[in-house]
Amino acid sequence: FSVNSLQELLRKELPSASPGENPSQEERCRYEALALVSEEDDPEMALDLLLALGSSEAFKLLRRQVAGEKFFMARLKRFFQVDHQQSCELAVAFRSAVPVDDVCAALDGETRWKHEYLKLLFAQDEIA
Numbered sequence: 290f291s292v293n294s295l296q297e298l299l300r301k302e303l304p305s306a307s308p309g310e311n312p313s314q315e316e317r318c319r320y321e322a323l324a325l326v327s328e329e330d331d332p333e334m335a336l337d338l339l340l341a342l343g344s345s346e347a348f349k350l351l352r353r354q355v356a357g358e359k360f361f362m363a364r365l366k367r368f369f370q371v372d373h374q375q376s377c378e379l380a381v382a383f384r385s386a387v388p389v390d391d392v393c394a395a396l397d398g399e400t401r402w403k404h405e406y407l408k409l410l411f412a413q414d415e416i417a
Contacts, residue, residue, distance in 0.1 A: 358386035
């Protein structure tokens with residue numbers, strides 16, 4: 290199989306372009322497989338699929354991307370819905386591209402995680 294033929298095969302077997310509320314375990318595996326084989330060709334689509342599944346694989350994919358900050362910033366709230374701790378760590382790692390105010394706005398109502406983010410940020414960059 291080539292990557293393209295595998296992508297086409299997976300797309301044909303999936304009920305829609307993105308997972309619904311509760312995909313079956315088999316559908317979930319197929320969506321994850323599609324995301325992972327599509328990472329090079331279409332990283333945004335791969336990231337969106339993983340985030341829709343609530344998969345922590347989205348964080349691994351993001352760390353492998355050259356323009357990870359851009360992808361993270363565009364989906365900030367969604368990342369925090371998947372995993373607060375990893376999102377806080379990424380927001381700190383991308384602090385030069387992701388404004389503190391935007392992260393705090395995404396964490397509105399999440400006092401514990403806002404505090405955790407600011408604590409991590411201060412530990413990395415006392416001037417921030």
